[in-house]
Amino acid sequence: MGYVNDVNVLQFKQNGDQRGHLVVVEGNKDIPFSIARIFYIYGSDREVVRGCHANRRSEFVLINVSGTSKVKVMDGKAEKVIVLDKPHMGVYLPEMVWKEMYDFSEDSVLLCIASEVYDPSEYIRDYAEYLKEIGMKDE
Ligand code: TYD
Numbered sequence: 252m253g254y255v256n257d258v259n260v261l262q263f264k265q266n267g268d269q270r271g272h273l274v275v276v277e278g279n280k281d282i283p284f285s286i287a288r289i290f291y292i293y294g295s296d297r298e299v300v301r302g303c304h305a306n307r308r309s310e311f312v313l314i315n316v317s318g319t320s321k322v323k324v325m326d327g328k329a330e331k332v333i334v335l336d337k338p339h340m341g342v343y344l345p346e347m348v349w350k351e352m353y354d355f356s357e358d359s360v361l362l363c364i365a366s367e368v369y370d371p372s373e374y375i376r377d378y379a380e381y382l383k384e385i386g387m388k389d390e
Pocket of ligand 1: 288290292301302303304368369
């Protein structure tokens, strides 16, 4: 199982010249898994909290390709908040960490790269159930 300690901020190379910037993310090279799925989240207001789940199998890299947001990760013991505020940075999330995304700027486009195709049955959307599965008690 993954832990908050395994959550890493990734810095991607900016290929920039007078025409602008280009960032490349290749599976198993710039990020530590093969890419099976991408999706992106936009149009969420500041007060919206998204995510609020853990994944039994999927690992993710999240990148705010436009705007900013925050990601809170928890593993029943530790927690960490990562501010995504540059299109050339990302955060790696291992499987089985609880995650919440919030504080979206109006122009936020949060790109999510996943190691697995979508399977709703590998999502744990109830925090008490999550704590049970990782062998911790809800206080
Ligand atoms: P949801 O998991 O609630 O989004 P988030 O946790 O990132 O805020 O997903 C929103 C909707 O989109 C929900 O109806 C499920 C659907 N969905 C897919 O069909 N495929 C996917 O890969 C994802 C991430 C979501």
